[in-house]
Amino acid sequence: MTHDALLSAQGIDKSFFGVKVLDGVDFSLRGGEIHALLGENGAGKSTLVKILTGAYRRDAGAMWLDGQEVEPRSVAEAQALGIGTVYQEVNLLDNLTVAENLYLGRQPRRMGMIDRRRMRGDAATLLARYGVGADPDETLAHYPVAVRQIIAIARAVDLSGKVLFLDEPTASLDAREVQALFTVLRQLRAQGLGIVIITHFLDQVYQIADRVTVLRNGRMVGSRAIAELPRRDLVAMMLGRELAxxxxxxxxxxxxxxxxxxxxxxxxxxxxxxxxxxxxxxxxxxxxxxxxxxxxxxxxxxxxxxxxxxxxxxxxxxxxxxxxxxxxxxxxxxFGMCPEERKTDGIVGDLSVRQNIVLALQASRGWARPIPRREADALAERYIKALDIRPPDPNRPIKFLSGGNQQKAILARWLATDPxxxxxxxxxxxxxxxxxxxxxxxxxxxxxxxxxxxxxxxxxxxxxxxxxxxxxxxxxxxxxxxxxxxxxxxxxxxxxxxxxxxx
Structure with a gap:
């Protein structure tokens, strides 16, 4: 345990279906600091945050808050302990008013009924604290993403009040909106809150963060004060390569x-x-x-x-x-393009290998001119052989192929258009x-x-x-x-x- 930490964790392990995604990860957060959690895709950032915020159960390790060992078994338990989370996709309800979103599930009551007058007044006070000029009676859908983000933060801090996790909070914001958000975060830091930001924007890390922790392949690479960490060294930590x-x-x-x-x-x-x-x-x-x-x-x-x-x-x-x-x-x-997300944006899982290979060529010709089966068979056979797609069965649903063979089938799809x-x-x-x-x-x-x-x-x-x-x-x-x-x-x-x- 880190004795000066507000929140700390040691030896956190987590596996899914026999695959280890976190391996002995340590993490610490001080009160009154903004801490950036960085790493490339698959590094384990989101899994670690979900464990610390009660969404997942850890397989091994321990966690302390204010010096006391804790084990939140749900997001609600974590909130009760003082740990709040705001996700990239703000988890609020657009059809409800600002006040209803701020106090959803904990509305003030009077004689067994929701005290809407008090709720509006409390909401107005809370919004003023964050410099948000939103009307408590207006529906949330009326406001832009930046305002919704700050409202979500206000709710999370009011619910929890010790630790705040933010997952890609600036992903959908423009430069002016980012600065407005950062003003709020600096205010919360000055009040002693511990804040963790998951982000990919290094310029923003150097603008707002006090410390940074880097994960890579499910392990902690290191934790450094941002003032002592040149950007060049931070990039090398994230990529896992020596520059020489x-x-x-x-x-x-x-x-x-x-x-x-x-x-x-x-x-x-x-x-x-x-x-x-x-x-x-x-x-x-x-x-x-x-x-x-x-x-x-x-x-x-x-x-x-x-x-x-x-x-x-x-x-x-x-x-x-x-x-x-x-x-x-x-x-x-x-032009042809093979997307990054093969399973969601590339393959059509329930279609056969042959159907996936001819998909782009069919789209270029128009759906009113279907490719004859003989031509489709010939194209599939040609590229299955040329790219060594295995098993070499054009009728097999592509979702049953390995990732590498799916990728080769997507390449075949575009090569068939002669790009x-x-x-x-x-x-x-x-x-x-x-x-x-x-x-x-x-x-x-x-x-x-x-x-x-x-x-x-x-x-x-x-x-x-x-x-x-x-x-x-x-x-x-x-x-x-x-x-x-x-x-x-x-x-x-x-x-x-x-x-x-x-x-």
Whole structure:
């Protein structure tokens, strides 16, 4: 136990279905501090928070609050102890009034009836304390996300009053709203509250946090005072790599910079998603996209593929302006995209491997012109063989394939459309070593055959190995472009540590 801690935990273990997601994690939070909890996807942040807030039961370890050992068995028990939580998706009811949301489940009563007059008065006092000019009698749906976030915090603190956990509290806020939220958090810190923030925005960590704890692969990497932790060292902690690590660069034999760009994006951006960027892509090159989670990697891909609409800039293909307001627009111009979330955004689990492979080609032709079964069979057979999809059964529901074989089937889907530009978002995440190597080799072969590729990866060694250029993102800004001999693991990590607004 950490004796000066308001909340502390030691040796926290948690497994799901035999897979260990937390392994001996220690954590401590002091009163009157804002503590950032960081880590990439799968690091164990959310699981740790759910254990500390009573949503999950730990398998091993111990937890103390105010020096007393506690074991909350539910969120309600944790709240009663003084531990509150506000999730990214604010857990309030839009159809109820502000006052009803603040006091839901604990309404003041008079003679057995809800005392609405007192509830409105208490709500007005509470809102004034946080500088929120909301009307207690107005429905919550009337107010923007930032106001709802502060109302949720006010409720959680009023319910609990010692510890507050915030899960991605700024994900949907603009810069002005972030500052308004931070003003509230500083006020709560001054009152002695212990606050834990889960976030991916490093600029905000350095702006608001006193300390930071980093988790990686279910283990605690370390806990440091933010004033003593350079951004470069924090990035290295999150990625788990020493900056001196060297990796051979093999992507140098591709298209030369004087080759005309086939795909061009100028001043392309979307407010609240990704700052305007310039990007040109040539046939026969792999443009790697590097950055921490939340840096804007997937947002860049979604914008390029027309899933999100830009509010600035223009795009061109072969020198001609194009409009990319939908994936159908992008497919029509020769784009393909394999999404990061394979199971939710990629495969259609109940359809067969064959049906999944021909899906994009069918969409490009239009549903009024169904692909003949013979042609579909031939395409499926061709790509099952070419990519070694196992088992080689086109009729098998794709949900029964391994992650690596599902990924290869999604790649086959887009290769069947004969794309000129293929965008791959984390193509090797969550797959076995054999499939991993096959996909890396496929990327290099497609480049050698003249295809243009944009590959997003959190695996820096991969980007160093196959990229002809690497674009580095930080805090939703494109901050640096690396070419040739500049492409090293050290240079990529150094660039990740640059604040986005310094680009």
């Amino acid at each position: 690590e060297a990796t051979a660069h093999r992507g140098s034999g591709a298209t030369q910079p004087d080759t005309p760009a086939a795909f061009l994006f100028e001043g392309y951006g979307k407010r609240g998603s990704i700052a305007p960027f310039d990007l040109d892509i040539r046939p026969g090159e792999v443009v790697g996209i590097a950055g921490l989670l939340g840096s804007g990697r997937t947002e860049t891909a979604r914008l390029m593929f027309g899933i999100d609409r830009p509010d600035s800039g223009q795009a061109a293909v072969d020198g001609q302006p194009v409009t990319l307001h939908s994936p159908q627009d992008a497919i029509g111009h020769g 000129r530009l293929l965008i791959l978002d984390e193509p090797t995440r969550g797959i076995d070593i054999g499939a991993h190597a096959e996909i890396i080799n496929l990327i290099e072969k497609l480049r050698e055959d003249g295809m243009a590729l944009v590959v997003i990866s959190s695996e820096i060694e991969e980007l160093v190995a196959f990229s002809t250029r690497v674009i580095v993102l930080s805090d939703r800004h494109h901050v640096r472009e690396l070419r040739g001999a500049e492409i090293t693991a050290e240079a990529i990590v150094e660039a990740m540590a640059v604040p986005g607004d310094a680009a």
